[in-house]
Amino acid sequence: xxxxxxxxxxxxxxxxxxxxxxxxxxxxxxxxxxxxxxxxxxxxxxxxxxxxxxxxxxxxxxxxxxxxxxxxxxxxxxxxxxxxxxx
Numbered sequence: 876x877x878x879x880x881x882x883x884x885x886x887x888x889x890x891x892x893x894x895x896x897x898x899x900x901x902x903x904x905x906x907x908x909x910x911x912x913x914x915x916x917x918x919x920x921x922x923x924x925x926x927x928x929x930x931x932x933x934x935x936x937x938x939x940x941x942x943x944x945x946x947x948x949x950x951x952x953x954x955x956x957x958x959x960x961x962x
Contacts, residue, residue, distance in 0.1 A: 891923055894947065900960075901931055901950045911939035911948065923948070937961060 885892040890909040895902035903923070905911065910922040919942075927934050927950060934950045935957040951957035 889926065891926060896931070897952075899952055899956045901927065901934060901952060903927060903948050903950060905940055905945055905948055907943050907945045910942045912936055924950075 883892075886904055886906050890906045891903050893901065894904055905923050909926075910919050912924050913920045913922045924934070924936050931950075931952065934952060935954065937949050937951055937957065937960045940946050940948060949960065951960055
């Protein structure tokens with residue numbers, strides 16, 4: 876978990892930071908100007924989901940925020956949790 880000044884730097888530099896991680900979920904803070912999921916245009920392929928998956932493989936997105944919106948997202952660490960959270 877990236878808290879304090881280090882977490883603020885991570886958010887500013889990388890567009891996101893981890894707030895909570897366990898075996899089932901990851902809670903992240905997304906900064907503005909970063910898509911939650913890949914877009915269809917090449918310039919929108921870099922996104923929160925791909926950045927989180929690079930650090931936590933197998934992560935699934937449960938909900939999205941608009942590109943210009945900052946906020947908190949919950950991501951599932953496996954398919955079963957994803958199904959449970961998506962119901």
